[in-house]
Amino acid sequence: xxxxxxxxxxxxxxxxxxxxxxxxxxxxxxxxxxxxxxxxxxxxxxxxxxxxxxxxxxxxxxxxxxxxxxxxxxxxxxxxxxxxxxxxxxxxxxxxxxxxxxxxxxxxxxxxxxxxxxxxxxxxxxxxxxx
Numbered sequence: 001x002x003x004x005x006x007x008x009x010x011x012x013x014x015x016x017x018x019x020x021x022x023x024x025x026x027x028x029x030x031x032x033x034x035x036x037x038x039x040x041x042x043x044x045x046x047x048x049x050x051x052x053x054x055x056x057x058x059x060x061x062x063x064x065x066x067x068x069x070x071x072x073x074x075x076x077x078x079x080x081x082x083x084x085x086x087x088x089x090x091x092x093x094x095x096x097x098x099x100x101x102x103x104x105x106x107x108x109x110x111x112x113x114x115x116x117x118x119x120x121x122x123x124x125x126x127x128x129x130x131x
Contacts, residue, residue, distance in 0.1 A: 005127045006124065012119070012123065017113065020112045024109050026106075029100055032100055033110070034113075036113035036114050036117070037114070040116060040117020040121075044121045047118075050082040051082055054077055054082065058070075058077065083118070091114055095107065
């Protein structure tokens, strides 16, 4: 049963990766795509730490907002800002010395791999938490 849940959590990332890989006319090396995917996974850990820190600063020990405005602030400052900032950092790390980054679409492909790595670990986390 756990194997099926794991596959279900990973399937969207795998299917989207295949879709974008097929759209790339000048294929990127798989090793570089895996590097981007792994960077997407790796950034999850500092993002979680930053989110907990921001939550503590904004909402104290409870970590929960008490109003609609607080919930909106939490969504943007605690979730969106750290996640997207770290994805951008990972993209910069992957692309800065990448000799295969020679087309505009390559940036999209590498950004997708980073985002899918992040999403895959996030999906696994949700499946484990719910199950």
